Amino acid sequence: MTPLVDPSLNRRKLRIALRRAREDAGLTQRKAAERLEWSLSKLVRVENGTVSVSVTDLRALTHLYGITDPAAVEELETAARGSKGPSWWSRFHDVVTPQFAQYLGYETAAVSLATYHPIVVPGHLQTRGYAEALLRPRVDDADRLARIVDLRMERQERMFEGQGPQETLFVLDEAAVRRQIGGGAVMAGQLRQLLDFAGRPGVTVRVLPFDAGAHYSTLGSFVLLGFTDDEDLLYLEYATGSMTGGEDPELLGRYHECLEQISRLALGVPESLDLIRRVEQDLDQG
Known part of the structure; x- marks a missing residue:
């Protein structure tokens, strides 16, 4: 049990x-x-x-x-x-690095999550088809690919079924919305899932448009986790991952400022969802 x-x-x-x-x-x-x-x-x-x-x-x-x-x-x-016993992700130990396992523990305990990705839809929101198409070019082994995608799907289910942060903000660059990962049908399904998640309580999806120009985080994605009983945590999604908390308040503060800047430049929620809907409809019609 x-x-x-x-x-x-x-x-x-x-x-x-x-x-x-x-x-x-x-x-x-x-x-x-x-x-x-x-x-x-x-x-x-x-x-x-x-x-x-x-x-x-x-x-x-x-x-x-x-x-x-x-x-x-x-x-x-x-x-x-x-405190004894395995965490839910332990059965994926073959595809989870120690750094990411530590991050998942923090993510499970967080009350809020805010993330920005300049290139693709973040893993929290991906469909299975999108995740498979995204990972296939860099994961040659089919079994390992399936394991990574299964982990991603279980993480998503737990997050959106009441075992994750209560408030989540996902800011997607317009490039992530328009880049066709897996072809038109897969991408259209991914965009429909974005719209579905955006309609759930506590979930906010916004789009940073192309005309927003340069900003602090044009070079990479990041996640900010908030807690009621501990310092906020910054997770930078490098190849090996990198976490920063109260031990580097200056860097943490810079990324909070970055999130504020991105939020000012991003489209409002209705405009963001309209853009996603238009792109999805164009794919369906194409």
Whole structure:
């Protein structure tokens, strides 16, 4: 049976709570590890949310940090018990890099997501046919291609069936709307799916038109994740992926400004959907 709460969410809950408790106790990571007679790397992994936490280790941490409130301790112990086990994407381990797996954990926990892509429709919104046509030129192995597409489809289903961010903003460059990936029929189906998703609660789809000119992010795509209990996260979609949070507030701030600029230049929602609809109708008629 699939757990109601993904283990990655419990690991994240522990990461935030334990990091803050350590800081409130006036301890550095190195000093806390020394007091516990742990390796520094073990404590770092706990605070990064990349490993589960045993109840025994948790009790050692709460004792060291002076967490004595019974309700708080019980809540953390429940999270520790729930931090074990595989996350939903673990069965795709053969096609998911460690960096992207870490990002998926953040994405699952985010309350908001905003993304811009200058070239193609982002993976969150792709149809199976579009995804297959997009990936086929660079994934030679048919089985591996199917695995990557299956991952993409499951991620999409979870995101739009109540297990992802509550508010999502997708800004697509006009090039992404007009570039025919997979031929006219596949592209028309993709555009119809964009219109379908745009009609769902909490989902906003906008188009950055060609005449918007140059802007900060003409060279690449990015994702901004928002949280109620942690710093925002920036994910840059390089070949290996790159994440930035509170440790680089200047870069994070620049991309927030970039999103604001793109939002000012993009068409409004009705105009964006009209453009998508016109392109889709032209493909159907062609």
